[in-house]
Amino acid sequence: MSQGAAIDHAPPAxxxxxxxxxxxxxxxxAAAALLVPPMGWFVLIYLAALVTLFVAAFWQVDDxxxxxxxxxxxxxxxxxxxxxxxRTIALRxxxxxxxxxVTDIVLAFPCAYFMARIAGPKLRATLFTLMLLPIWLxxxxxxxxxxxxxxxxxxxxxxxxxxxLPPANIGYTNIAMWLVFSYIWLPFMxxxxxxxxxxxxxxxxxxxxxxxxxGLRTFTKVTLPLVVPGIIAGSIFTFSLTLGDYITPVLIxxxxxxxxxxxxxxxxxxxxxxxxxxxxxxIPAVVMLIYLSIARRLGAFEML
Amino acid sequence: xxxxxxxxxxxAPATGEPIVSLRGVARxxxxxxxxxxxxxxxxxxxFFTLLxxxxxGKTTTLRMIAGFERPSEGMVQIxxxxxxRVPPYERxxxxxxxxxxxxxxxxxxxxxxxxxxxKRVPRGEIPGRVSDALDMVQLTDFxxxxxxxxxxxxxxxxALARAIVNRPAVLLLDEPLGALDLKLRQEMQRELKRIQAxxxxxxxxxxxxxxxxxxMSDRIAVFNAGRVEQVGSAAALYDRPASEFVARxxxxxxxxxxxxxxxxxxxxxxxxxAGECLDGPDWHGEPxxxxxxxxxxxxxxxxxxxxxxxxxxAHEQNLPGFGLGVxxxxxxxxxxxxxxxxxxxxxxxxxx
Numbered sequence: 001m002s003q004g005a006a007i008d009h010a011p012p013a014x015x016x017x018x019x020x021x022x023x024x025x026x027x028x029x030a031a032a033a034l035l036v037p038p039m040g041w042f043v044l045i046y047l048a049a050l051v052t053l054f055v056a057a058f059w060q061v062d063d064x065x066x067x068x069x070x071x072x073x074x075x076x077x078x079x080x081x082x083x084x085x086x087r088t089i090a091l092r093x094x095x096x097x098x099x100x101x102v103t104d105i106v107l108a109f110p111c112a113y114f115m116a117r118i119a120g121p122k123l124r125a126t127l128f129t130l131m132l133l134p135i136w137l138x139x140x141x142x143x144x145x146x147x148x149x150x151x152x153x154x155x156x157x158x159x160x161x162x163x164x165l166p167p168a169n170i171g172y173t174n175i176a177m178w179l180v181f182s183y184i185w186l187p188f189m190x191x192x193x194x195x196x197x198x199x200x201x202x203x204x205x206x207x208x209x210x211x212x213x214x215g216l217r218t219f220t221k222v223t224l225p226l227v228v229p230g231i232i233a234g235s236i237f238t239f240s241l242t243l244g245d246y247i248t249p250v251l252i253x254x255x256x257x258x259x260x261x262x263x264x265x266x267x268x269x270x271x272x273x274x275x276x277x278x279x280x281x282x283i284p285a286v287v288m289l290i291y292l293s294i295a296r297r298l299g300a301f302e303m304l
Numbered sequence: 305x306x307x308x309x310x311x312x313x314x315x316a317p318a319t320g321e322p323i324v325s326l327r328g329v330a331r332x333x334x335x336x337x338x339x340x341x342x343x344x345x346x347x348x349x350x351f352f353t354l355l356x357x358x359x360x361g362k363t364t365t366l367r368m369i370a371g372f373e374r375p376s377e378g379m380v381q382i383x384x385x386x387x388x389r390v391p392p393y394e395r396x397x398x399x400x401x402x403x404x405x406x407x408x409x410x411x412x413x414x415x416x417x418x419x420x421x422x423k424r425v426p427r428g429e430i431p432g433r434v435s436d437a438l439d440m441v442q443l444t445d446f447x448x449x450x451x452x453x454x455x456x457x458x459x460x461x462x463a464l465a466r467a468i469v470n471r472p473a474v475l476l477l478d479e480p481l482g483a484l485d486l487k488l489r490q491e492m493q494r495e496l497k498r499i500q501a502x503x504x505x506x507x508x509x510x511x512x513x514x515x516x517x518x519x520m521s522d523r524i525a526v527f528n529a530g531r532v533e534q535v536g537s538a539a540a541l542y543d544r545p546a547s548e549f550v551a552r553x554x555x556x557x558x559x560x561x562x563x564x565x566x567x568x569x570x571x572x573x574x575x576x577x578a579g580e581c582l583d584g585p586d587w588h589g590e591p592x593x594x595x596x597x598x599x600x601x602x603x604x605x606x607x608x609x610x611x612x613x614x615x616x617x618a619h620e621q622n623l624p625g626f627g628l629g630v631x632x633x634x635x636x637x638x639x640x641x642x643x644x645x646x647x648x649x650x651x652x653x654x655x656x
Contacts, residue, residue, distance in 0.1 A: 206370075207405035209391065210372075210392050210398055212393045212419050212423045213393055213419075221418070225409045226409060
C-alpha cells in the first residue's frame, strides 16, 4: 500500500526525498531549521522586551507633557538610591523573598524526605496530589482565602478567641505576606528537593550506617550535600516568584507593605513614568542574575 | 605481618565459638515468608557463601546480619553477643553493596576515611590507614579521584578498601561481582581470596553464581524458597547433595528411576566404551544407545538412551585413546559405566 502511494506521488516525493537527503548530509542545517522558529520568537519577544526595558530605564519623562524623553540619564537610578522610601521597598521585597525561601526550605525538606524515602507508592501519590492541588486552583482565590483567615475579624482571631487567647493582629502586615508567600510557593520547593532525594540511591544511606555513622552524621555528610542542588533549584523558584509578585502585597500586605512590583505597577498605570518603572524593575532582574549564577556554580540546574 | 591481620588476632582470640550465628531467624513481609526459621553458624575466618536463586532469602539473611532488616523472629549473634536489636552502625561488620554505594560527592580517599571518622579513629591515624587500604587493593594513586572517574572494577576495589579499612570482624558481600564482565569477575574472585587470606576477616558472601560459590568458599549454604537446603564444603555439596534441589542447582545432573527411587549421577562421572559392559562390585555397567553427540571443546556431550527408555547425558573429556572417540555415530550401541560411589539416591518424596 505504501509502495503504491509512493509511485503515485513520485514527483513531490522526489523533492521531499532530496530535501531530507540534503538535511541528512548537513546535520547543522537540520538543527538550524529546527531552531530558527523558536529562537526567532525568543529573540524578538523576550530579549527585545528585556533590552527595551533596560534601555528605557536610562530615559526619563517630561514632567509637564508626560512624554518620554529619549535622552540618556541616570536620574531614575539616583532617585532609587537616594530615596529612603524606595530603598525600604527594595529591601522589603528582597528580605521577604529571602525569608520565604528559608521558611520553605525548612518546611519542604521533611515533606520531601518523607515522600521520597519513607512513604509507600500509594501514600506518595496521594501526598503529591495533595501538595499540587493548590497550584491548580486560582492564585487569587487562595490569597483571598488567606485574607479571610488573617483579617482582624478572620478565622485565626476567632479561633484564638475561642480558646481564650488575645487576637493576633497580623492581617495586612509583612508577617502576613511572609506566611502567605511561604504557603503559596511551598510546592515549588518540595518538588525539586523530592527529585534530589529520590535520585540518591538508598544504598548510600545504608552504606553510611554500615560504616558506623549515626543519623545526624548521615544527614550532614551524605543526605544534605547530595540534596543541596535540589534545595538551590527550589530556592530559585520561591525567591524569584516572591521577588516579582505584586498581587499578594496588595491583598494581604495592605498600605505599608508595597513590593517593587507595586511601585512598577503604579508608575506604569497611574503615574505613567515608564522609565522609572523600568529602572526599578531592573533591580530584581539583577538580583536574580546574581542568584542564578551562584546557583549554577552549585549544580542546581541539573535538578530542574 | 600485615597490620590489619595483627590487629584482628589481638582483638579476637581464636576460639571455637562461631563469629556469626543465627538462631531460629525468620523474616516475614506481610504474608510472604522471605526467610523461614533459620539456624546457621559461621566460623571465625571462614569464607562462607549464601548461594541460591533470586528470591530464595539469601540477601534478606545477609541484610539481617548487617542490621538493615530486623528478623520477625529469632536472634542474630555476632561474636557471642545478641545484636538482634543493635543498629547497623554499632555492629562490628562492614558490607560491600551490589552497586558499591560509593559516595559520589567524595573522593576515593574521603570515601575510605568516612568509616574511620565515624568511628572516631584518631585524626593522625586516618591517612596512613587509608593509603594502606588503597595499596592492598592496588589503587595506590587513586585517592584524589572521584568515584565517577573510575571503571567498574576500580569502583569494586574502592568498595572493598572502604570496608576493610575499618578492620571489621566480618565482611558481608552482596553479589559484589555481579556487575562485572566474566574476565574481570574471575580476576576479582582471586583478588578477594588473596585479600581474605591477608586480612583474615570472616567473609559472608551472597551469590547466585554456583561456579563462583564452588571456587571461592570454605563452606556454602544453599538457599531455596527461604530455607537452607544444605550447608557444607563445595565438594560435599557437589558429591553428596542432600536434596534434589541442591543436586540440580550445583552443576549438571542426571536423574533416573531405579528400584522405586531416584538415582542421581553427574554427567562427567559416566564412562563410555564401545566394547563389553563393565560390571562388578565397585562399578555398575549397562548398555545404552547413543542418541546424539555434541563437541563442546573441553569435552564431548553424549545423549544416551537406556534400554528402558530413560535418558542420560554423559560428558567425556576429549583425550586421545580414551572414551568413544569421534568415530561413533548416533544410534550405535555403547557400554556405560559409573563407580557406585558416584551415585546418590533420593526418595521419590523429594522430587521437585
